[in-house]
Amino acid sequence: MAANRVERWERRSEWPLSIAAVIFLLAYGLPIAIPTMSYDARVACEIVVRITWVVFAIDYFGRLALSERRWGFVKRHPLDLAVILLPILRPLRLLRLVALVGVLNRVGSHTLRGRVVTYVVGSTALLITCGALAVTDAERGQSGTNIANLGDGFWWAITTMTTVGYGDRYPVTTTGRFVAAALMVAGIALLGVVTATLASWLVERVAEATDDDQAATRVQVEQLTAEVRRLADELAASSAGPGGDRLPR
Amino acid sequence: MAANRVERWERRSEWPLSIAAVIFLLAYGLPIAIPTMSYDARVACEIVVRITWVVFAIDYFGRLALSERRWGFVKRHPLDLAVILLPILRPLRLLRLVALVGVLNRVGSHTLRGRVVTYVVGSTALLITCGALAVTDAERGQSGTNIANLGDGFWWAITTMTTVGYGDRYPVTTTGRFVAAALMVAGIALLGVVTATLASWLVERVAEATDDDQAATRVQVEQLTAEVRRLADELAASSAGPGGDRLPR
Amino acid sequence: MAANRVERWERRSEWPLSIAAVIFLLAYGLPIAIPTMSYDARVACEIVVRITWVVFAIDYFGRLALSERRWGFVKRHPLDLAVILLPILRPLRLLRLVALVGVLNRVGSHTLRGRVVTYVVGSTALLITCGALAVTDAERGQSGTNIANLGDGFWWAITTMTTVGYGDRYPVTTTGRFVAAALMVAGIALLGVVTATLASWLVERVAEATDDDQAATRVQVEQLTAEVRRLADELAASSAGPGGDRLPR
Amino acid sequence: MAANRVERWERRSEWPLSIAAVIFLLAYGLPIAIPTMSYDARVACEIVVRITWVVFAIDYFGRLALSERRWGFVKRHPLDLAVILLPILRPLRLLRLVALVGVLNRVGSHTLRGRVVTYVVGSTALLITCGALAVTDAERGQSGTNIANLGDGFWWAITTMTTVGYGDRYPVTTTGRFVAAALMVAGIALLGVVTATLASWLVERVAEATDDDQAATRVQVEQLTAEVRRLADELAASSAGPGGDRLPR
Numbered sequence: 001m002a003a004n005r006v007e008r009w010e011r012r013s014e015w016p017l018s019i020a021a022v023i024f025l026l027a028y029g030l031p032i033a034i035p036t037m038s039y040d041a042r043v044a045c046e047i048v049v050r051i052t053w054v055v056f057a058i059d060y061f062g063r064l065a066l067s068e069r070r071w072g073f074v075k076r077h078p079l080d081l082a083v084i085l086l087p088i089l090r091p092l093r094l095l096r097l098v099a100l101v102g103v104l105n106r107v108g109s110h111t112l113r114g115r116v117v118t119y120v121v122g123s124t125a126l127l128i129t130c131g132a133l134a135v136t137d138a139e140r141g142q143s144g145t146n147i148a149n150l151g152d153g154f155w156w157a158i159t160t161m162t163t164v165g166y167g168d169r170y171p172v173t174t175t176g177r178f179v180a181a182a183l184m185v186a187g188i189a190l191l192g193v194v195t196a197t198l199a200s201w202l203v204e205r206v207a208e209a210t211d212d213d214q215a216a217t218r219v220q221v222e223q224l225t226a227e228v229r230r231l232a233d234e235l236a237a238s239s240a241g242p243g244g245d246r247l248p249r
Numbered sequence: 250m251a252a253n254r255v256e257r258w259e260r261r262s263e264w265p266l267s268i269a270a271v272i273f274l275l276a277y278g279l280p281i282a283i284p285t286m287s288y289d290a291r292v293a294c295e296i297v298v299r300i301t302w303v304v305f306a307i308d309y310f311g312r313l314a315l316s317e318r319r320w321g322f323v324k325r326h327p328l329d330l331a332v333i334l335l336p337i338l339r340p341l342r343l344l345r346l347v348a349l350v351g352v353l354n355r356v357g358s359h360t361l362r363g364r365v366v367t368y369v370v371g372s373t374a375l376l377i378t379c380g381a382l383a384v385t386d387a388e389r390g391q392s393g394t395n396i397a398n399l400g401d402g403f404w405w406a407i408t409t410m411t412t413v414g415y416g417d418r419y420p421v422t423t424t425g426r427f428v429a430a431a432l433m434v435a436g437i438a439l440l441g442v443v444t445a446t447l448a449s450w451l452v453e454r455v456a457e458a459t460d461d462d463q464a465a466t467r468v469q470v471e472q473l474t475a476e477v478r479r480l481a482d483e484l485a486a487s488s489a490g491p492g493g494d495r496l497p498r
Numbered sequence: 499m500a501a502n503r504v505e506r507w508e509r510r511s512e513w514p515l516s517i518a519a520v521i522f523l524l525a526y527g528l529p530i531a532i533p534t535m536s537y538d539a540r541v542a543c544e545i546v547v548r549i550t551w552v553v554f555a556i557d558y559f560g561r562l563a564l565s566e567r568r569w570g571f572v573k574r575h576p577l578d579l580a581v582i583l584l585p586i587l588r589p590l591r592l593l594r595l596v597a598l599v600g601v602l603n604r605v606g607s608h609t610l611r612g613r614v615v616t617y618v619v620g621s622t623a624l625l626i627t628c629g630a631l632a633v634t635d636a637e638r639g640q641s642g643t644n645i646a647n648l649g650d651g652f653w654w655a656i657t658t659m660t661t662v663g664y665g666d667r668y669p670v671t672t673t674g675r676f677v678a679a680a681l682m683v684a685g686i687a688l689l690g691v692v693t694a695t696l697a698s699w700l701v702e703r704v705a706e707a708t709d710d711d712q713a714a715t716r717v718q719v720e721q722l723t724a725e726v727r728r729l730a731d732e733l734a735a736s737s738a739g740p741g742g743d744r745l746p747r
Numbered sequence: 748m749a750a751n752r753v754e755r756w757e758r759r760s761e762w763p764l765s766i767a768a769v770i771f772l773l774a775y776g777l778p779i780a781i782p783t784m785s786y787d788a789r790v791a792c793e794i795v796v797r798i799t800w801v802v803f804a805i806d807y808f809g810r811l812a813l814s815e816r817r818w819g820f821v822k823r824h825p826l827d828l829a830v831i832l833l834p835i836l837r838p839l840r841l842l843r844l845v846a847l848v849g850v851l852n853r854v855g856s857h858t859l860r861g862r863v864v865t866y867v868v869g870s871t872a873l874l875i876t877c878g879a880l881a882v883t884d885a886e887r888g889q890s891g892t893n894i895a896n897l898g899d900g901f902w903w904a905i906t907t908m909t910t911v912g913y914g915d916r917y918p919v920t921t922t923g924r925f926v927a928a929a930l931m932v933a934g935i936a937l938l939g940v941v942t943a944t945l946a947s948w949l950v951e952r953v954a955e956a957t958d959d960d961q962a963a964t965r966v967q968v969e970q971l972t973a974e975v976r977r978l979a980d981e982l983a984a985s986s987a988g989p990g991g992d993r994l995p996r
Contacts, residue, residue, distance in 0.1 A: 188688070228722060
């Protein structure tokens with residue numbers, strides 16, 4: 001009942017939350033992308049960012065109110081809670097984009113591996129965008145930094161996530177380094193998923209020969225079953241046949 | 250019918266296109282490899298590059314004209330369309346070399362894993378060559394660059410694709426960075442394919458013991474079938490034998 | 499008997515050793531984390547470090563005394579011996595933290611893959627901490643170094659273990675380079691375990707379809723068994739039935 | 748016959764060749780490790796290097812003379828031919844160490860995965876040693892280089908093979924860059940093999956549950972076989988029993 005109400009809320013709130021996440025991305029990213037933006041525009045963007053926070057907070061507390069076991073709900077949705085509590089640290093505001101991952105689920109293919117590919121491409125693009133925005137925001141204007149604009153930020157995010165790491169651009173602030181650590185871990189996971197998907201595809205293809213063998217076993221069992229059935233029928237026929245008076249059932 | 254005509258066209262055009270791709274590679278690469286080339290030679294190379302573009306355009310529109318469902322053909326061959334439309338951006342002209350991938354298919358071994366190895370080696374060589382040419386073309390003569398000749402370009406392409414990334418050479422122009430991003434993604438895919446091929450080989454070897462077990466099951470089923478058949482024959486013999494008057498079939 | 503006594507000792511000593519390892523980590527790490535620490539506090543930390551060494555030595559010789567085959571015990575526990583013998587080299591003292599790995603075993607999930615995840619996360623955190631401490635200890639104050647404090651050490655350890663390697667921070671002393679080599683090997687193993695876990699998960703999911711096929715075979719064999727049993731019963735019934743005088747058992 | 752003679756030669760020459768490879772390694776490596784070595788000692792080392800070349804040449808031509816199909820032998824042993832022909836390029840002399848790989852085969856464990864581990868550890872150690880020697884030999888004394896001694900060479904080889912690539916040390920000569928490319932490719936293969944071995948181990952462990960299912964099928968088939976046999980025996984007994992005169996076999 002309550003679960004149904006929560007589910008209905010979640011189904012209905014998915015699109016508004018996705019739109020809020022995109023609006024947030026624009027309001028968060030534009031002042032970083034355009035350093036020459038006027039003070040008023042910056043304030044407007046900050047207000048929009050806060051409004052999206054309110055939207056996410058309403059969604060969270062709405063679902064919390066509808067759910068029967070409040071404490072269980074809090075424990076099962078730690079990421080949603082983090083989205084509400086953590087924005088004091090600017091880069092963590094980007095967690096709101098997790099709302100977009102649900103969209104990937106709907107866009108994706110029907111097969112498991114097709115969905116994995118959609119997730120890899122979608123979340124890689126999202127992570128590089130977030131990493132580039134967060135690192136540019138954290139680094140620009142700091143002393144000794146070499147990430148001066150969003151272009152540098154994107155370039156750095158790509159070299160980091162692929163674990164190439166030229167070292168022509170790297171964060172020097174603590175915030176920037178935390179963003180970098182998150183991207184590196186994501187990069188390793190990305191590498192792992194790409195390799196695993198390819199390996200699973202190859203193993204499956206190579207295993208087809210083995211499957212053919214198993215199919216052969218199945219065919220044999222089927223033939224055997226047919227044989228036994230024929231034998232049984234024959235036996236029944238011989239009993240019930242002209243000699244029925246002799247071998248009654 | 251139409252599909253047959255398209256197929257015949259594709260079979261016949263494969264070699265001409267491969268030759269056009271190699272000629273294009275030479276005409277594109279030589280002015281980059283030899284910076285001291287005369288103006289006239291450069292113009293000649295550019296003309297050859299444009300002629301290869303015409304060859305690819307003729308091939309594309311020829312296949313489009315032969316195909317029954319035009320729109321379906323356009324949608325199914327996005328790479329071929331890109332080869333025709335994108336050469337406004339110099340590095341994307343290298344997409345024409347995709348025509349060479351078909352050659353790999355014919356050279357390769359018969360087993361799936363043998364073909365994977367051929368593709369990995371062939372496309373790695375092709376990608377490093379393309380990356381080196383494109384980055385040298387984009388970077389040479391730019392301010393702040395450290396990729397001064399094709400040797401540096403090749404060295405950079407290898408360190409990038411293997412994700413080593415020393416950082417002694419790295420692109421500073423936007424074009425060069427896009428080339429780098431493409432090479433990095435290719436490097437990750439390369440790593441993934443190498444690992445997956447090795448993993449699939451190892452899994453298969455280790456799985457052989459399991460396969461032996463399955464073969465044992467198959468042998469048992471075969472013995473069982475033989476047993477049932479013998480039983481059936483015996484029953485038939487006993488019915489049709491001397492006691493045939495008593496248990497007629 | 500002796501084996502039982504060794505086991506009982508090991509079960510009872512696990513918690514004291516874990517606590518000794520944590521105390522050691524604090525006493526080893528604090529003087530590195532706080533370079534401004536007074537001379538007296540440094541001496542106190544060094545004494546605590548030596549006391550933990552004594553605890554580990556008592557544990558080792560206790561187990562050695564309880565075991566029946568002394569030489570076999572020494573050969574089977576080379577890491578424990580290394581913990582006792584190697585602390586002459588400062589970074590190798592961190593081997594004492596191996597005692598904490600046992601804790602991971604108890605915290606971990608029940609499934610194999612859950613345990614692998616616990617080990618990966620736990621040992622990665624432990625390795626980065628150890629690497630950061632050891633490299634900061636080795637590098638700080640050396641000429642030409644760029645790892646000046648524990649923050650730099652952590653940043654360097656993360657970029658090394660993920661094989662990103664920007665090159666903004668790197669060890670220049672021989673000790674630091676050995677620490678780096680250990681972290682790199684650990685990083686490769688980490689990458690391998692992450693990929694392997696993902697691959698095994700994907701292969702299993704994809705294999706479920708195959709498993710379904712095998713289940714189908716099993717169902718068929720079951721049906722066949724039922725058929726044969728019914729046949730046997732029928733035969734028995736026909737023999738023992740009204741015609742029992744004719745076909746006695 | 749001839750094949751037997753070649754095999755006998757190969758069995759007998761394995762140890763002498765391994766020893767020649769180790770002596771070569773010392774004679775090749777010592778002048779690189781000790782830059783202050785006297786001119787006479789250098790000349791002596793060079794003479795020893797050439798003697799090992801003669802040993803390998805004798806081995807190759809001996810096997811060639813013993814083999815029946817000369818041309819087939821040449822084609823099947825391209826690496827051995829390379830060992831003889833290529834030493835004009837100094838770093839390629841290290842190919843002689845391939846003779847040591849045979850030793851790994853004998854040291855290794857009996858299981859496939861155990862052998863893979865032995866090969867990975869052995870060939871990684873060999874490759875890092877070769878890479879360090881070759882790059883130090885090629886780079887030392889060149890202008891703009893930052894690999895000044897064998898310690899730097901080893902450090903560089905480790906950072907390259909693990910694909911970390913800090914960029915504090917990197918080759919600038921063409922020879923050094925070719926050595927680097929070889930090490931990078933080896934590093935990727937190493938990463939692949941480590942991951943693949945772990946993945947195969949995990950897949951096997953996870954597959955054990957599936958194997959248990961298959962064992963269950965096998966047990967069922969066995970029970971079914973027993974059932975059919977009992978049925979057959981019963982039928983035979985009923986025919987051959989007291990009613991034997993009625994249902995003779």
